[in-house]
Amino acid sequence: xxxxxxxxxxxxxxxxxxxxxxxxxxxxxxxxxxxxxxxxxxxxxxxxxxxxxxxxxxxxxxxxxxxxxxxxxxxxxxxxxxxxxxxxxxxxxxxxxxxxxxxxxxxxxxxxxxxxxxxxxxxxxxxxxxxxxxxxxxxxxxxxxxxxxxxxxxxxxxxxxx
Numbered sequence: 771x772x773x774x775x776x777x778x779x780x781x782x783x784x785x786x787x788x789x790x791x792x793x794x795x796x797x798x799x800x801x802x803x804x805x806x807x808x809x810x811x812x813x814x815x816x817x818x819x820x821x822x823x824x825x826x827x828x829x830x831x832x833x834x835x836x837x838x839x840x841x842x843x844x845x846x847x848x849x850x851x852x853x854x855x856x857x858x859x860x861x862x863x864x865x866x867x868x869x870x871x872x873x874x875x876x877x878x879x880x881x882x883x884x885x886x887x888x889x890x891x892x893x894x895x896x897x898x899x900x901x902x903x904x905x906x907x908x909x910x911x912x913x914x915x916x917x918x919x920x921x922x923x924x925x926x927x928x929x930x931x932x
Contacts, residue, residue, distance in 0.1 A: 785929040788913060789822035793829055793924040809839035815851045827855035842873035859902035867894035882921045892917035896928055
């Protein structure tokens with residue numbers, strides 16, 4: 771069994787907080803059932819805030835969360851949007867996620883009702899692109915996150931795999 775020694779090159783990576791996001795979302799646009807795939811919907815991203823230990827910014831309007839409901843209890847999510855830091859630097863985000871839970875609770879989320887976040891599995895893997903030299907490191911690391919769906923927003927916490 772590998773030790774927890776820091777010199778172990780195969781040790782589990784540590785998580786380092788990157789940022790907390792509050793993403794404001796609009797009403798779902800239902801596309802409908804897509805044969806062999808599931809129920810397709812699009813959630814407009816209206817804006818939001820980003821707060822990290824060493825930076826902050828805002829989520830620009832115009833993004834969207836492209837969802838595929840693959841079963842009564844599971845959704846595959848792909849959100850694409852842009853963050854603008856307080857310094858004016860822009861970061862494109864492509865965040866892929868899995869949200870699952872008991873079908874009755876997922877149905878409540880779909881109706882815009884509040885659900886205990888502890889009852890829903892919501893994990894994500896954001897990727898970033900930026901032209902800002904000071905943020906280039908975002909394209910050279912891997913990130914994971916957790917999420918909570920609320921009626922008018924999605925709360926996310928992103929971590930760097932250190």
